[in-house]
Amino acid sequence: xxxxxxxRSTPDTAxxxxxxxxxxxxxxxxxxxxxxxxxxxxxxxxxxxxxxxxDSTVIAVGDExxxxxxxHSLAMGIKNAVRVNADGLDVxxxxxxATLAAAAxxxxxxxQVVIFGKExxxxxxxxxxYQTARKLGWTMLSYVSEIxxxxxxxxxxxxxxxxxxxxxxxxxxxxxxxxxxxxINEPRYPSFIGIRKANKATIPEWTPSDLxxxxxxxxxxxxxxxxxxxxxVSSEIIDGADVAEKVAKLADKLMEEKVL
Amino acid sequence: xxxxxxxxxFEGTANNVSWEALGAAKPIADAFGTDITAVVFxxxxxxxxxxxxxxxxxxxxxCEDATLDVFRLEPYAALLSQLVQEHKPEAVIAVATNRxxxxxxxxxxxxxxxxxxxxxxxxxxxxxxxxxxxAYAGKVLQEMTVSTDTKFVTIRGRSFAPNxxxxxxTIDVSSVEPVLSxxxxxxxxxxxxxxxxxxxxxxxxxxxxxxRGMVNNxxxxxxxxxxxxxxxxxxxxxxxxQPLADTLGAAVGASRAAVDAGxxxxxxxxxxxxxNVNPDLYIAAGISGAIQHQAGMRNSKLIVAINKDGEAPxxxxxxxxxxxxxxxxxxxxxxxxxxxxxx
Numbered sequence: 001x002x003x004x005x006x007x008r009s010t011p012d013t014a015x016x017x018x019x020x021x022x023x024x025x026x027x028x029x030x031x032x033x034x035x036x037x038x039x040x041x042x043x044x045x046x047x048x049x050x051x052x053x054x055d056s057t058v059i060a061v062g063d064e065x066x067x068x069x070x071x072h073s074l075a076m077g078i079k080n081a082v083r084v085n086a087d088g089l090d091v092x093x094x095x096x097x098a099t100l101a102a103a104a105x106x107x108x109x110x111x112q113v114v115i116f117g118k119e120x121x122x123x124x125x126x127x128x129x130y131q132t133a134r135k136l137g138w139t140m141l142s143y144v145s146e147i148x149x150x151x152x153x154x155x156x157x158x159x160x161x162x163x164x165x166x167x168x169x170x171x172x173x174x175x176x177x178x179x180x181x182x183x184i185n186e187p188r189y190p191s192f193i194g195i196r197k198a199n200k201a202t203i204p205e206w207t208p209s210d211l212x213x214x215x216x217x218x219x220x221x222x223x224x225x226x227x228x229x230x231x232x233v234s235s236e237i238i239d240g241a242d243v244a245e246k247v248a249k250l251a252d253k254l255m256e257e258k259v260l
Numbered sequence: 261x262x263x264x265x266x267x268x269x270f271e272g273t274a275n276n277v278s279w280e281a282l283g284a285a286k287p288i289a290d291a292f293g294t295d296i297t298a299v300v301f302x303x304x305x306x307x308x309x310x311x312x313x314x315x316x317x318x319x320x321x322x323c324e325d326a327t328l329d330v331f332r333l334e335p336y337a338a339l340l341s342q343l344v345q346e347h348k349p350e351a352v353i354a355v356a357t358n359r360x361x362x363x364x365x366x367x368x369x370x371x372x373x374x375x376x377x378x379x380x381x382x383x384x385x386x387x388x389x390x391x392x393x394x395a396y397a398g399k400v401l402q403e404m405t406v407s408t409d410t411k412f413v414t415i416r417g418r419s420f421a422p423n424x425x426x427x428x429x430t431i432d433v434s435s436v437e438p439v440l441s442x443x444x445x446x447x448x449x450x451x452x453x454x455x456x457x458x459x460x461x462x463x464x465x466x467x468x469x470x471x472r473g474m475v476n477n478x479x480x481x482x483x484x485x486x487x488x489x490x491x492x493x494x495x496x497x498x499x500x501x502q503p504l505a506d507t508l509g510a511a512v513g514a515s516r517a518a519v520d521a522g523x524x525x526x527x528x529x530x531x532x533x534x535x536n537v538n539p540d541l542y543i544a545a546g547i548s549g550a551i552q553h554q555a556g557m558r559n560s561k562l563i564v565a566i567n568k569d570g571e572a573p574x575x576x577x578x579x580x581x582x583x584x585x586x587x588x589x590x591x592x593x594x595x596x597x598x599x600x601x602x603x
Contacts, residue, residue, distance in 0.1 A: 010396075013532055013552050017399040025400055036533050092395075092404070094365070094375060121532070124395040124402070125377045130333075130365035139446050140333050142362050158450075162527070163358045164462065165270055166454035172447045182533055183526040219374030219408050223390070226401040231558060237570070237581045246582050247593040250564070251600050253580055259466070259541040259562050260508065260601065 001054035001152045002111045005045040005078065006101065006132075007038040008060055009069040010122045019225045034069045037117030039187040041180050044147065045115050046077045046188075052152045055079055057108055061100050062091050067203055074198035075190030084206045086215045094128040095219040101128065102135035103211035112175040113150070113157070118143070118182065126179065133177035141170060141178045262297040262319060262347065263289040266340065266354035266363065267312050270331075272304035277355045277463060279315045279422035284382055284415045285353045286316055286423055291384035292350040297321060298431070299343065299352075301328040301336060306433060313431025316423035320431050321347075325438045331359045332447050333366060338439040341370035349410055351389060356414035357462070368412040375412035376404045380419045389413060397532045397555040417462050418538050461511050461530065466541045467560075468505045469513030469530055470497055471553075473546020473567065473586055474523055493523035500587060501545065504594040507603055513537070513557075515547045531556035545586040549574025566590065 011017050015030030034042070042058065049056035057080040058073040060066035070081040084104045090096055105111050114133075119126035133140040141159055145167070149158040155174045160167055162181060190198070208215050238253070240246035254260055265285045268275035282296060289296050298312035298320040309320035321343060327335045336359075344352060344367060352367070354360035356378045368375035381392035388407030393416075395402040406413065461467060470493075477492035477500075485491035497512065505512050513535075514528040530537055532552040542560035547553060549565070549572055557563070558577055565578035566589045575581045582589050597603075 013397070014550070016551070017396040019400060025396065092402070095369065095372075098369070121397050122395065124393065124397070126361060127365040127368075127375055127377050130362040131369045131375075134337075134366045134369035140362060140366070141447075142333075143358060164460060166452055168452050169450040170447055171450055181526070182529075219368075219372070220376055220404055220406045223403045223405055225395070226403065228394075228399075228401050231577055233563075233577060233579055235575055235578055235581060237575065237583060243584060243588050243592045244596075246584065247589060247596045250580060250582060250593060251596045254541070254562075254564075254597075255600060257541075257562055257579075260597070 001052050001113065002108055003045050003049045003054055003056050004105050004108055004111045004114045005041050005056070005058050006060065006114070006116055007042060007058055007069045007073055008035050008062060008120060008122065009033070009066045010035045019227050023224060025225050032065065032068055034072050035117060035121050037119055037121065037182065038069070040182055040184050041115045041117040042073050042076055042078060043185045043187040044180050047185065048113065048115070048147065048150055049079070052150060054152070057082065059084060059101065059104050061085070061097055061104070062089065070203050071198040071201065072190060074201055075194035076188060077194060081201065081203050082206055083203055084211070086208045088215060090218055090222070092123050092222045093218050093220050094125065094131050096216055097128045098131035098135050099213060099216055100208065100211070101132040103208070103213040104206060105132070105136060107206065107211050114138070114177040116177065116179045118179050129177065129179050136175070136177065138175045138177050139172045141172060141176050144178045144180045145184055261294050262349050263292065263294060264297050264299050264344070264347070264349040264352040265317065266352065266360065267298050267300045267308060268355065268357060268359060269300060269302040269305065269308055272302070274308045274311055275357065277357065277417045280417065280420045281353050281355050281415055282312065282315045282317060283422040284379070284420040285351070288351055288353070288382060288384045288389060291386055294350060295319065297347070297349065299340065301339065302331070303329050309433045310431055313429050314425050314427055317431055320433045321436055322433055323436050323438055327438050327440065327442050327445060330449050332445060332449070333362050334445050334447060335438055335440045336363050337366040337370065339436070341367045342439050343436070344371045344410055351411040351413060353413050353415065355417055357417070360414050364412050364414050371410055372408070373410045373412050374406035374408040376406050377414045378416045379413055380416050382413065382415070398536060398558065399555060416538070461513055461528070461535045461537050464511035464537070464539050466508045466510035467513045467530070467537060467539045468501055468508065468510045468543045468545070469515065469547060470501045470518060470524070470545050470586070471515035471547030472517040472521065474518060476546070476585065476587060478587055487522070490522050493518065493521070496587065497524055500590045504543070504590055504597070507594055507597050507601065515550070515553050544574050544578070545590055547574055548572045549577065
């Protein structure tokens with residue numbers, strides 16, 4: 001069995017991200033990291049591939065920026081990496097992205113499980129995950145908090161999903177696409193040897209023609225990025241002789257603001 | 261040609277956030293010169309459709325079938341996609357809940373439609389729908405347009421007001437059959453445990469959050485506690501945060517630092533790798549306000565910070581702050597608010 005996962009490079013979580021004068025999104029000199037949610041999907045892919053004695057591949061869909069996240073994934077222990085790119089690809093258009101992602105999975109022999117992180121922090125969405133599953137025609141198992149059983153021989157899987165209303169135990173037949181939550185595992189740090197090996201690796205690039213697909217027309221358009229309006233807060237530190245006076249003043253304010 | 265609004269149900273009742281989707285749909289339907297059709301699947305759909313009528317839906321399409329009682333993507337998406345193909349609505353709008361997200365994304369693929377998620381503002385000009393949303397963990401605003409034949413949009417919860425309720429309104433309800441039968445559905449739900457559902461940060465009007473400062477509990481941990489810090493912090497959530505949350509009818513949140521330290525389960529985490537929330541009131545206690553935390557809560561209407569460190573960055577985005585020990589301030593605040601609220 002081959003387990004496939006996806007990742008992408010996103011600005012360091014502590015970076016100040018803003019829109020510059022030309023309207024482009026920039027994070028200055030800050031480094032990129034693996035999309036924070038993907039640390040868990042990468043780790044889970046390594047563990048599950050080990051458990052079933054299978055192969056693992058990480059895919060990034062997009063430009064050269066994303067190669068760093070692929071190298072990080074290899075350094076963690078994913079066995080293969082590939083980058084899929086297309087002229088004119090708009091990564092904010094989930095249908096375009098999912099079309100390439102699904103075609104790439106179809107190009108991997110014996111792929112039966114795809115594991116995504118919960119969402120993509122750069123585009124601020126998880127829609128491409130569900131759309132990749134739909135393009136593949138595979139069962140989608142979202143918000144997985146634990147993989148209870150992956151039986152390659154029987155072709156079945158049992159997972160725990162954590163939803164807004166509670167936890168569900170679900171069984172399904174392979175092939176499946178999953179999204180996994182933070183907390184499903186404790187992601188490892190890449191080893192020194194892993195990093196050295198990953199740095200030497202050449203990452204193949206697949207184009208739409210390699211995958212026998214055509215990039216569909218845009219289904220949505222990003223018109224502009226803007227900086228959010230400055231938060232209009234005049235901060236007021238509440239003073240008082242003692243705690244009782246301070247909380248009484250704060251309670252007055254909260255009653256006035258009508259938020260209770 | 262109507263505008264569809266997917267109304268979520270859970271165990272036979274409507275998920276109230278869906279009324280916000282009807283509110284968001286109203287100006288869109290007006291711009292396209294059409295009305296709103298509520299789409300309701302599952303137990304009690306007929307009664308819920310009538311409720312949708314009082315919140316602005318002119319029509320409803322319902323399906324009450326056992327295969328749809330518990331939400332599963334396959335039967336829901338198959339049916340929604342078929343309805344979109346038959347009725348060719350101008351738009352389909354839903355709230356970006358767990359289910360709304362995957363359902364809308366899947367039906368958008370089935371019908372080759374564009375989808376924009378988590379709108380915080382919407383407008384339409386008769387051709388397309390313009391959406392404002394956030395990207396890069398809330399750090400940047402993104403303006404997008406969708407203009408495919410049917411336009412799929414999910415809205416962020418608590419960003420749009422419901423239409424005013426009109427008890428006298430009537431609704432034209434039509435009932436349809438499901439597309440998939442039980443043996444055509446690969447996913448089986450074995451069991452369900454509602455315990456974590458109690459957290460529900462997304463719908464909360466008030467959130468009381470505790471951070472790393474929870475560890476400064478003046479109580480002594482019992483000698484047999486495995487980890488004294490964790491014991492102190494957990495005790496603090498139970499004896500200081502939770503009572504205030506109970507007084508206010510609030511949900512309990514936490515910072516990543518607190519979750520990673522094992523003080524409280526992940527379901528409570530607010531911020532970049534947790535929940536993105538926008539309550540009316542957010543009380544941050546013992547939270548310094550790292551940029552990752554701010555990303556998840558800076559859109560709260562009113563932020564109150566309580567922190568020992570007067571230089572903590574959280575104060576810069578807070579309307580009101582108290583510099584002090586949360587273990588002194590919160591119990592006193594709780595007693596004061598109980599008096600004010602008559603509890």
